[in-house]
Amino acid sequence: MKFNKIGIVIVAFLSTIQIYSQEILTKKEALEITLKNNFGIKIATNNLEIAKNNSNILNTGFLPTATLTSGADYRRNNQSLIFTDRNTGDDAEISGSGIVSKTYNASLGVNYTIFDGLGRKYNYKQLLETYNLTELQARETIENTYLQLFTIYFQIARLSENKDNLQKALSISKNRLKRAQYQYDYGQSTKLEYLNAQVDVNNDSITYISAKQQLSNAKRGLNVILGVDKETNYIVETEVAYNKLLNLADLEEKTIANNSLLKQNEKNIAISEFNIKVNQSNYFPTLGFNASYGFNRTENENLINPFGAKLITSDGLNAGLNLTWNIFDGGGTKTRLANAKIALDNQQILLEQQKANITNNLKNTWENYKNQLFILSAQEQNVLTTKNNFNRTEERFKLGQITSVEFRQAQINLINAKTALNNAKFDAKLIELQLLQLSGDIMNVKF
Structure with a gap:
C-alpha cells in the first residue's frame, strides 16, 4: 500500500512537470x-x-523617352579615279591601295507624346x-x-x-x-x-x-x-x-x-x-514631339583625290512635330x-x-x-x-x-x-x- 501511494505521488509530480513544460x-x-x-x-x-x-x-x-546612340566605322579600300582633260580629251587615272577612312557618330534623341x-x-x-x-x-x-x-x-x-x-x-x-x-x-x-x-x-x-x-x-x-x-x-x-x-x-x-x-x-x-x-x-489623333542632337566626324587618310576633304565634321540640333491619325x-x-x-x-x-x-x-x-x-x-x-x-x-x-x-x-x-x-x-x-x-x-x- 505504501508503495502504491509513492507511485501515485510520482505520477502526479511527473504529470505536473509535463503540463508546465508545455508551451x-x-x-x-x-x-x-x-x-x-x-x-x-x-x-x-x-x-x-x-x-x-x-x-x-x-x-x-x-x-518622355531619351535614346543615346553612337558608332564608329573603319574602312580600308583600294580606290581608282579617272579624270578627263577638258582641253585634250585625254583620260588620266589616279589609283591607290589601302586607303583608310574613319567615321565617328553620336546622337541624343528625345521623343514625347503630347496628346x-x-x-x-x-x-x-x-x-x-x-x-x-x-x-x-x-x-x-x-x-x-x-x-x-x-x-x-x-x-x-x-x-x-x-x-x-x-x-x-x-x-x-x-x-x-x-x-x-x-x-x-x-x-x-x-x-x-x-x-x-x-x-x-x-x-x-x-x-x-x-x-x-x-x-x-x-x-x-x-x-x-x-x-x-x-x-x-x-x-x-x-x-x-x-x-x-x-x-x-x-x-x-x-x-x-x-x-x-x-x-x-x-x-x-x-x-x-x-x-x-x-x-x-x-x-x-496622336501628336508627338521629337528632338535630337547629332555629331559626325569623318577622317580620310591617303587621299588620292586632290579635291577630297581629309576631315569632315558636322553637328547640330534637329526638332519636329508629328501628327498621326488612324482614320480607319x-x-x-x-x-x-x-x-x-x-x-x-x-x-x-x-x-x-x-x-x-x-x-x-x-x-x-x-x-x-x-x-x-x-x-x-x-x-x-x-x-x-x-x-x-x-x-x-x-x-x-x-x-x-x-x-x-x-x-x-x-x-x-x-x-x-x-x-x-x-x-x-x-x-x-x-x-x-x-x-x-x-x-x-x-x-x-x-x-
Whole structure:
C-alpha cells in the first residue's frame, strides 16, 4: 500500500512537470505568427508589390523617352579615279591601295507624346484601380487565412478537451476494472463483471489513443498555416467568448459596404469603365514631339583625290512635330469598344448576383448561429444533468445497488454530453467568425 501511494505521488509530480513544460500558444500569438509567416499571405503581399510597380508613373507613358546612340566605322579600300582633260580629251587615272577612312557618330534623341486621345490618362487610372483590386484580393486572402487559422485552432481546442474527457473516462474505467478484479478475487462477483470492465478499459484506451493521434495531426496542420516547423508539444487556449452585440441589420449593412468580394466586383466595374475610355481614345489623333542632337566626324587618310576633304565634321540640333491619325483601322477599334461595353455589363450583372448570393448566405449563417447558441445552452444543461446522474449512479454502483451495465451507460452518457457541449461551443464560435468574414469585420476581432 505504501508503495502504491509513492507511485501515485510520482505520477502526479511527473504529470505536473509535463503540463508546465508545455508551451501555451495563445490565439493572439498564433495570429501574429500567421500574419508574418503564412505562405499565402506572403504571395499576396508580393502580388500587391507588383501591382504597385505597375501603377507607378514610370509605367504610364506620361514621361518622355531619351535614346543615346553612337558608332564608329573603319574602312580600308583600294580606290581608282579617272579624270578627263577638258582641253585634250585625254583620260588620266589616279589609283591607290589601302586607303583608310574613319567615321565617328553620336546622337541624343528625345521623343514625347503630347496628346494621344487621353489614352494614357485612362490607362493610368485603370492601373490605379487594378492596384486597389489587388489590395482587396490580398485582404480576401488574409480574411480567409484568419478563418482557416481559427478553424483549426478551435479544432485543436475541441480535440484537447475531448482528449481530457476521454482520459478521465479511462481513469474511471480503470478504477472500475480494479474494483471488479478485487470483487472477483474475493468471490463477491462473477468473472463476467471483470471481463466486461476489461473490455470497457480496452475500448476507452483505443478511443483515447485515437483522440491523441487526431490532436497531433491537427497541430501539424496548424503549423502549415502558421508557416513554421515546430514541435506539436504545445497547448492552446480553450476559452471561448461570444460577441453578444451582433445583430442581423448591422451585419447586412456592413456586408454590403465592406464585403471583400463585393468590393472587388466594384473595382472590376471601374476597371471596365476605364477600359472603354482607353479604347475610345483610339479614335483621336496622336501628336508627338521629337528632338535630337547629332555629331559626325569623318577622317580620310591617303587621299588620292586632290579635291577630297581629309576631315569632315558636322553637328547640330534637329526638332519636329508629328501628327498621326488612324482614320480607319479595319474596324478593330469598333470591335474592341463593343466588347468592352459588354464586359462592363457582365461585371454589373455579376455584382448583383454576388450581392444576392452573399446576402442569402449571411441570412442562412445568421440563423445557423442563433440555433447553435440555443444548442450550446441546451448542451450545457445536458452536461449538468448527465453529470448529476453519473455521480448518483456511481454512488449506487459502489453500494452494489445497480449493475456495471447501468454504470457504464451513465458513463457513456456523460462522455457524449461533454463531447456534444464541446462541439456546440466551438461550432458556435466558428459560425460567428463566418458572419464577421461576410461582413468584412473578421480582421477586427480581438482575442
